[in-house]
Amino acid sequence: MSSRKKLPPPPLTWPGRMEDGRRVLRYVDALSEAVALEMTRDEKVFLFGLDVDDHKSIQGSTRGLLERFGKDRVFTTPLSEDAMTGVAIGAAMAGMRPIHVHIRMDFLMLCMNQIVNIASKARYMYGGQVKVPMVVRSIIGKSWGQGAQHSQALHSLFMHLPGMKVAAPSNAHDAKGCTIAAIRDDNPVLMMEHRLLYPTEAVVNEGAYVVPPGRSRVCRFGRDVTIVGVSNMVVEALRAAELLSEAGVSAEVIDPIWLAPLDTDTIIESARRTRKVLIADNGWLNCGASAEIAARLAEALAGEGPIQIKRVGFAPTPCPPSPELENAFYPNPGTIAAAAYALAKPDAPAWAPDPAATKLAYQLQFKGPF
Amino acid sequence: MSSRKKLPPPPLTWPGRMEDGRRVLRYVDALSEAVALEMTRDEKVFLFGLDVDDHKSIQGSTRGLLERFGKDRVFTTPLSEDAMTGVAIGAAMAGMRPIHVHIRMDFLMLCMNQIVNIASKARYMYGGQVKVPMVVRSIIGKSWGQGAQHSQALHSLFMHLPGMKVAAPSNAHDAKGCTIAAIRDDNPVLMMEHRLLYPTEAVVNEGAYVVPPGRSRVCRFGRDVTIVGVSNMVVEALRAAELLSEAGVSAEVIDPIWLAPLDTDTIIESARRTRKVLIADNGWLNCGASAEIAARLAEALAGEGPIQIKRVGFAPTPCPPSPELENAFYPNPGTIAAAAYALAKPDAPAWAPDPAATKLAYQLQFKGPF
Amino acid sequence: MPAPKPVPPKKADPARLYRAVRRIRRVEEEVARIYPSDKIKSPVHLSIGQEGIAVGVCDPLEPRDAVSGTYRGHATYLAKGGNLNAMMAELFGKDTGCARGKGGSMHLVDMKANVLGCSAVVGTTVPVAAGFAMAQKMRKTGAVVACFLGDGASEEGCFPETLNFAALHKLPVIFVCENNGFAIHEPLAKRWATDKLCERVRTYGIPAVRFADSDTVKIRDHIAKALPAMRKGGGPIFLECMTWRWREHVGPGEDYDAGFRSKADLAKWQKKDPVVVLAKKLDKKVKAAIDAEIEAELAAAVQFAETSPWPDAKELYSDVFA
Amino acid sequence: MPAPKPVPPKKADPARLYRAVRRIRRVEEEVARIYPSDKIKSPVHLSIGQEGIAVGVCDPLEPRDAVSGTYRGHATYLAKGGNLNAMMAELFGKDTGCARGKGGSMHLVDMKANVLGCSAVVGTTVPVAAGFAMAQKMRKTGAVVACFLGDGASEEGCFPETLNFAALHKLPVIFVCENNGFAIHEPLAKRWATDKLCERVRTYGIPAVRFADSDTVKIRDHIAKALPAMRKGGGPIFLECMTWRWREHVGPGEDYDAGFRSKADLAKWQKKDPVVVLAKKLDKKVKAAIDAEIEAELAAAVQFAETSPWPDAKELYSDVFA
Numbered sequence A, B: 001m002s003s004r005k006k007l008p009p010p011p012l013t014w015p016g017r018m019e020d021g022r023r024v025l026r027y028v029d030a031l032s033e034a035v036a037l038e039m040t041r042d043e044k045v046f047l048f049g050l051d052v053d054d055h056k057s058i059q060g061s062t063r064g065l066l067e068r069f070g071k072d073r074v075f076t077t078p079l080s081e082d083a084m085t086g087v088a089i090g091a092a093m094a095g096m097r098p099i100h101v102h103i104r105m106d107f108l109m110l111c112m113n114q115i116v117n118i119a120s121k122a123r124y125m126y127g128g129q130v131k132v133p134m135v136v137r138s139i140i141g142k143s144w145g146q147g148a149q150h151s152q153a154l155h156s157l158f159m160h161l162p163g164m165k166v167a168a169p170s171n172a173h174d175a176k177g178c179t180i181a182a183i184r185d186d187n188p189v190l191m192m193e194h195r196l197l198y199p200t201e202a203v204v205n206e207g208a209y210v211v212p213p214g215r216s217r218v219c220r221f222g223r224d225v226t227i228v229g230v231s232n233m234v235v236e237a238l239r240a241a242e243l244l245s246e247a248g249v250s251a252e253v254i255d256p257i258w259l260a261p262l263d264t265d266t267i268i269e270s271a272r273r274t275r276k277v278l279i280a281d282n283g284w285l286n287c288g289a290s291a292e293i294a295a296r297l298a299e300a301l302a303g304e305g306p307i308q309i310k311r312v313g314f315a316p317t318p319c320p321p322s323p324e325l326e327n328a329f330y331p332n333p334g335t336i337a338a339a340a341y342a343l344a345k346p347d348a349p350a351w352a353p354d355p356a357a358t359k360l361a362y363q364l365q366f367k368g369p370f
Numbered sequence C, D: 001m002p003a004p005k006p007v008p009p010k011k012a013d014p015a016r017l018y019r020a021v022r023r024i025r026r027v028e029e030e031v032a033r034i035y036p037s038d039k040i041k042s043p044v045h046l047s048i049g050q051e052g053i054a055v056g057v058c059d060p061l062e063p064r065d066a067v068s069g070t071y072r073g074h075a076t077y078l079a080k081g082g083n084l085n086a087m088m089a090e091l092f093g094k095d096t097g098c099a100r101g102k103g104g105s106m107h108l109v110d111m112k113a114n115v116l117g118c119s120a121v122v123g124t125t126v127p128v129a130a131g132f133a134m135a136q137k138m139r140k141t142g143a144v145v146a147c148f149l150g151d152g153a154s155e156e157g158c159f160p161e162t163l164n165f166a167a168l169h170k171l172p173v174i175f176v177c178e179n180n181g182f183a184i185h186e187p188l189a190k191r192w193a194t195d196k197l198c199e200r201v202r203t204y205g206i207p208a209v210r211f212a213d214s215d216t217v218k219i220r221d222h223i224a225k226a227l228p229a230m231r232k233g234g235g236p237i238f239l240e241c242m243t244w245r246w247r248e249h250v251g252p253g254e255d256y257d258a259g260f261r262s263k264a265d266l267a268k269w270q271k272k273d274p275v276v277v278l279a280k281k282l283d284k285k286v287k288a289a290i291d292a293e294i295e296a297e298l299a300a301a302v303q304f305a306e307t308s309p310w311p312d313a314k315e316l317y318s319d320v321f322a
């Protein structure tokens, strides 16, 4: 993880190499590489969804797949997300391994009936007679004027469902490993990607590997406060941790990677040491991922003695496009650092880092629209 | 609330009267009475949805409305939940006050696109130019062999959304008051009713009154442990509290009534005293209502010193119809009492009430199917 | 001993068809008889009166072909060769049930017989069936999928979405709309702007035929004739089969006292009762032998269900994930 | 000064129609011009080339009538009399925007002019428009709702669901499908099993007409003729208007270098450019006066947007609830 931070700020020639020879790859390319490897390995894997085969190739994340695997295995669909989800489920029940792609997570609301009432329950309510090895890829569009319907991160709706798995990779390495794990999983898996992470780079091994569910990663060790980040909030929390260290606070940063099944043991272990936990979610708080993590922490640790828990996430509003409002809508390294500082030093005067230091390269790089 | 418990076990002649002359009404009749009052008061109110006008009248909850208000204001629809939700939204934007009825909450998964992407956001993303005074009535079917797709309580999915309100009345008094409040509310409101509560009776005033959002109710005062119940779990928690009192534990029982906006202040106040909280949800735990309540408690109180929080709810599985499995799927007064006891007396040997004492009249009364 | 039908016959065989419809009828009558005892703790949607459609469609199918039924799925399940013992045990909530007590009447499934799981949310199975068919096309199995749906299900958006997709990709799907005129108690007049369903389906380029009487043999022959082209990539077909639900929407009884439909209509449809119509084509002795066989099989199935064990409590947690 | 159109004229008035299409064209060209400056921080879906449809449909409408547009909604907004200053300010994210900076280009709204809010999720506005129309019927206002949708939107299940409901209840909805042959970059051939959309719509009992050239005057006259019956409960009508999106799907540029469609096709459609076609009907001086007026109005609107204040930070929290 921390290797990424050593990269020179301007992007490397791509695919780039670290000085020690290791390859770096962008998140977006890691996604297509993962699918290409799996489609090569297993002819039952196919990829479909609106616009997966056009020249923009889902912001580049399906680039090259049509050319390589042909239109029988890589194809667009009508605008019929509800039925197409059913089609994916049926194909999966018949032994295929569909990957159904949605360019925005918001559109999954059209798929809820099939996902909730069939995909997540089929194995159980059919007494183990079927399995539904289906991957649903979805992308969060951080707003940049996109507005209320093109910016939602609705992962908690899926975390709520027994029978669903949910991955939210925060970096190129995990993007590839989670995608491969998702494709090989015999259950429906929701992949929640983040558009603004697409250009970010990390060391990514060339062959196939999996980042399976069940293990959160400690991305940075620290003593004073634990910060749990979800999706791109991991990146922002890492930046916040740097800022905090300048202010004399040592923050541990944890990335759950998979949200369902969710490994809270790693988080609990860290919290048992720091007894101060900030959860930064890339989503709304109410009944969100942050609520679940906080609840589990409280169940596990609050009886043992004081433990401070705080959540930050989207403002409790739809997402507005106007830039000032939109900035205030999202957590950022500054607000994360300030909240963590307040937890770590409850008696010190409030502190927040210089706003100029809280802008992240991967955000500035982006120009709308997408 | 506690008046209900004084009722003689066999149902009163209906509408019945307490000895002191106060009227008791069934939950199901309170629902239709509420709608009838509002339809009389405001001609903009109308009620539609699959089967609202047939002789079964949504398990009796729309009984008499067609006869009274005619088929222009009470009508069925095609099986098109997605579009009908949009129709409700559009009618609401035009100044009407639609009540859209779903005989099972599971079917709301077909409405998610309209609810999430339009109803909950319209006022905001149209800069305050519109309002969406729409009520969505939905009923939880406790299983009795109904199986995975006819038993879901998906309230947390709606609690997650800014712009949505959610009510979950646990008794006839609140069923009427919440329904009237929902109809008068200028925002989209989801009513989550519980089928097994339909025959339960409470004192219900004859005129119109509102049970508005924002205020949880302490249904029973106690010293040793706080139990928060959601929907029918309030009833089960009250029974658990009786059993607990026989075992020497004094339990406070709180009914949030409205889940969004959610008044956690009342819960926090209680927890500050007992420092032991059991949340019994009629739903899954992950990212559920119980997670949100637990998280808020932890944020508010865990830093002050030890506080024990525990959640019980649906097993993390789809709901199975086979009776033994189904019993194990749901919390009941026995499991709630046992969990609360363990919180209250951590050093005492585990205790659970006699299973015979945990069966609730309102459940035994019911014979499938519905 | 049950589920006979290794290779479908070239021609309609009245004895075979009779056996199939009679068997389904008797199974459901038995379910209705047992129901008040509360041994079956699962809401049953009987297809009594509609059996001829499932039998007509499934008779010419091969084992490799699949059917997708609705929550009113007993008939399709049995017609395609779903295991009777496992069905009965499922209704009783037993561990030997086809879904091990985790499905119930509305979720019958028998993947060995290619009976895809049924669903209680109207319409949901339609695109799933198309997806199953797409996999057949991708894997070039030559198999087809018969997808049953009610008139009500045709109103759900996923149905036209699926028609368009199936036609576009020439998927081997037999769409069978069992039009019994009602969705629960609501008549077509309150739900359909017009009754031009077949016309509408044809605008997708899908051949569509309405069977006004839903004669078992006619449906059977229609399917048998369509199959060869479908197996070679000819694309979907559609049948609208007019029919009548004799009993109440859910449960074992009747609903003519509710006033939303008349017993006269029932009488009209009973004249077309496939059990009676097909019985007339048989020699009395042949019929008697079949009937006896069915009774024996049925008694054994109920016995099987009664004596089967309940699922162990820990099974609550199994099969959430594969 | 903008949004003229208190009472719709009985007859097509070329000057009026020209003014309307030219005004929309110029507004969008100006948006495209400003866009690279990054002052507009909202993805814009330009309707350049398609303006004639919105104008033809909206011209005969009265103020009490409503329109429902898509995320490609600038043309419908302006054609129905949506406030130009408020639109421009909205694109700039200003507090004076029609949605106070909380909508952006894809969510234009002007309830005073009965421009219902647009939506970025394809198809979602279709049933909402029908619901708005149902309210008109219930309240007997005599008003109609013109509901615009793309060819892609017609594939969403909510569209046939809405057609059925609107026909069943005889709702006053003018469904207008702007068929530009593409959904983003995907051609109809990859999405539609057949192109019999009008035929299909007719099976609901809804009169449906395809306009191969989408001539503004012809569309206008068609609507004007249909309105009286619709106002009296005659039920919905449907128009399929063939058209062409000149620019890229989203953003200010073109996309002919991407290879999925050809510039030759553009040239063909440019010959039918409603701005040119209508201009030819006008006296040069009249045209020049109109053009000048439009430029002045447009410059003022940009000026208005530029100089308007940003929303206050606390506005983030306002209007979540009514």
Ligand SMILES: Cc1ncc(C[n+]2csc(CCOP(=O)(O)OP(=O)(O)O)c2C)c(N)n1
Binding pocket: B050, B079, B081, B107, B110, C072, C120, C121, C122, C123, C149, C150, C151, C152, C153, C154, C180, C182, C183, C184, C249
């Ligand atoms: C999506 C959905 N909406 C509503 C229901 C409630 N419901 C159960 S059966 C039924 C009627 C279905 O009618 P049809 O498709 O004609 O089948 P039939 O019962 O006549 O066989 C309805 C509305 C449901 N199960 N699912």
Ligand SMILES: Cc1ncc(C[n+]2csc(CCOP(=O)(O)OP(=O)(O)O)c2C)c(N)n1
Binding pocket: A050, A079, A081, A107, A110, D072, D120, D121, D122, D123, D149, D150, D151, D152, D153, D154, D180, D182, D183, D184, D245, D249
């Ligand atoms: C439900 C949904 N699915 C997918 C998208 C992504 N998307 C945005 S515009 C568009 C194409 C819509 O095509 P059409 O309806 O023909 O309208 P046009 O852009 O041609 O005006 C798509 C697929 C979306 N916004 N909403």
Ligand SMILES: [Mg+2]
Binding pocket: C150, C151, C152, C178, C179, C180, C181, C182, C183, C184
């Ligand atoms: Mg029917």
Ligand SMILES: [Mg+2]
Binding pocket: D150, D151, D152, D178, D179, D180, D181, D182, D183, D184
């Ligand atoms: Mg288009």
